[in-house]
Amino acid sequence: MNKFNSMIAIALIAATFTACKKDTEEPVVVVPPSDGSTLTLNGLIGAETGSAAGNSVFVDFSTDKQTAVARAAWDLGFYCGADFRVILNNTTSAGAKVITTANASLATVGEADTLGLTLAVSQANPLPAHFAFFDAIDGNLSNTVIPAVSATAAENKVIILNRGTGGGIAAKSWIKLKVTRNASGGYSLQYGKIKETTNFTTVDIPKDGNFNFKFVSLNNGAVVNVEPEKANWDLVWTYSVYQTTFGSDLVPYNFSDLVFINKLAGVSAAAVSTSTKSYAAFAEADLPAITFSSARNVIGSNWRLTQPVTTNGVTTPIGVKADTFFLIKDASGNIYKLKFNSFISNDGGTRGKPVIEYKLVKKG
Incomplete structure (x- = not known):
């Protein structure tokens, strides 16, 4: 068999194999919605x-x-859409406040900044002003307590967070935190307890377009699944x-x-x-x-x-x-x-x- 005939034979074998492979491919099954x-x-x-x-x-x-x-499995949700937004856990009645003091940092914000704050729902004497502690109940992402996360790290403020005790959730330590954008297109969260001055935990949270949010538990600094895709x-x-x-x-x-x-x-x-x-x-x-x-x-x-x-x-x-x-x-x-x-x-x-x-x- 000359070289030309050998090439034809190889091509025919490949075509036959490809045809057989196509014949054995599994069909795409579209599952109808539940009745x-x-x-x-x-x-x-x-x-x-x-x-x-x-x-x-x-x-x-x-x-x-x-x-x-x-409900207590998470503390913060990080939006996976085009904007950079962070939500509080409304299901534990978590409340927060932005520290606007000039040059405030995780090291300088402390217990004194919590004096007079409840950051919680008062079932006995609720006031309209208390809405400021919580994210909008209608889920409007332009109305979250934590402002949109700026691409300029220095523009992002320190946040004081009461993780909430709504509906029988056990009380947890108040947290101070700061969120910035990371180099991978996601978020970087740094946080610690209110009295902490040096020992802070850092967590990177990637965006995932299959989800509305990725969530973090501040108990252990873990990224956790809450909502399904x-x-x-x-x-x-x-x-x-x-x-x-x-x-x-x-x-x-x-x-x-x-x-x-x-x-x-x-x-x-x-x-x-x-x-x-x-x-x-x-x-x-x-x-x-x-x-x-x-x-x-x-x-x-x-x-x-x-x-x-x-x-x-x-x-x-x-x-x-x-x-x-x-x-x-x-x-x-x-x-x-x-x-x-x-x-x-x-x-x-x-x-x-x-x-x-x-x-x-x-x-x-």
Whole structure:
């Protein structure tokens, strides 16, 4: 066989091998979204009371999956989007203050800078001014206590942090910290206890575009997973700082059983009154009349009552609100109808383990 014929033979063998390889490749399987389910959310870690459930529970409707994460497992969240933002742990009622004193540093800020500070929710005497301690309850990243992290390291301020005791969380040492950008495009966190003057811990936090945030526990300086990947959850049920009316003022207040949607990943929602359409009867044909909202707290506490309410002589008892259900549009365009079946003994449920039911209305 001459050289030319040898080359042809080799080419034919390679082509045959390639063809065979293509024939044996596994097909890409596209898993359809769930048609719906009923879930009992696992809010309880142990023997804690249901009104102080220790877990936040993330839910993904399209996969019928819930992910329970201890509220106390993290202290700070570092945004993975284009901006450089750091969030406090609202689920422990963590509060913070920016030190604006000229030339303040981790070495110079100390116990004297905490005098008169609570950085906490007052359940007995909440004041509108206390909102300044906490990140915006609507999840607006332009309204965090810690300012946007500047590319100029010297412009970033020292922060005093009370890590929070909301909902039965054990008290932890107050922390002073400073966040800067690192050379890898992520964050660098330096922190220590309030009285510390020299021994500070440094943690680098990389951005990961698969997540809304990467989280840090200041107990051990570890980067921890809290939220599932941003495409893999639609809402979270949790305890958190929220708001209420006290006298005539809107004030921060600790709430149990709050529900927030994953607005940063494009999830939106809407409330539907059963006087308009029942949960069972609501169908795709009813969607054109619906206006979806991307507000993080569009559901909030609007799905349940912890005190009876009397309107026009009619009393609505403690429990889930039977006159309201919700629609959830996920990032893929799937639309689910959602109702809460129980959450407390008054409605046949267990506090800390709410039961939800959802059904696919329209596939994205």
